[in-house]
Amino acid sequence: MIIEIRRYTSVQGRLHILIDRFNNHLPRLFERLGIRLLGSWVVTAGANCPTLLYATAFSDEKDREAKWDAFYADAEWSTIRSETQGNEEVVDQFARDVIKVDLSTMAGVAAQSEFEVDDLVYVETLLGQTPAATKFLIDEYISSLVEKGATCHLIGEVKTGERLPKTAFLVRWVDARARADGWLKQAQELELIRSFATQRLSFGRSLIGQMNVFSLTPIGVQRIEQL
Secondary structure (H helix, E strand, C coil): CCCEEEEEEHHHHHHHHHHHHHHHHHHHHHHCCCCEEEEEEEEEEECCCCCEEEEEECCCCCHHHHHHHHHHCCHHHHHHHHHHHHHCCCCEEEEEEEEEEEECCCCCCCCCCCCCCCEEEEECCCCCCHHHHHHEEEEHHHHHHHHHCCCCEEEEEECCCCCCCEEEEEECCCHHHHHHHHHHHCCCCCCHHHHHHHHHHHHHCCCCCEEEEEECCCEECCHCCCC
C-alpha cells in the first residue's frame, strides 16, 4: 500500500475555502471515485503556514494515477472548484509525497477525540542505510515516543520529493501538553543519546538526520486508524 500526503499552502485569508471543501464537498466525491481519504488537517506549526494537509491511500502507483486522473476529469470537481474559489487564487504553494507503508508497523487505535493532536514527521536518513535507519526508528526512536505517551499511526519510506532518502511517520498525542512534554523528554533520552553516539562511531554520522515536524489539527472525518 502507498499513502499520498498532499500539502496546500493557501493565499493568506483563503484557508477557510480549503477547510470548507474538506468539511462539505471532497469526502463525498472521493468516496464516489474510490479514493480512500484517511484524514485532513490544518498545519498549526511547521513550514509554510497557512497549510491544509490531507492523506489518501492507494493499493499501488497505478491505482493512484488512475484515480487522480478520474478525479481531475470529473465534472463535480470542476463545479466544486469554481463555486468555492471565485475569481481569486486559493493555493499559493503545493507539495506532495508518496510514502510506501508497512502496515505491520502501525497501531490500531480509536478515532481521534476532541483534544488529541497529531505530528507528521519527515526524517532524513543516511544514504545507503535506509533499512538500518528504519529499524532504528521503529525499534528505538518511535518506541521511545510511545513510552512517552504517543501512538504511532504509520511509518514508511518517502518515495518522492526533495532531500531523499527520508522516512515519514505520524504520531498522535492525547493533548498538546502531552506532546510538548513527550518531545522534550525525547530530546533528553539517554538511551537515544547513546545510540546516536554509537552510530557516529560506526557510520561517521547518525542514521537519521534533520527532522521536519508538522503539528496538525484535524478537520473533517479521520480514518487513519482504519488502515
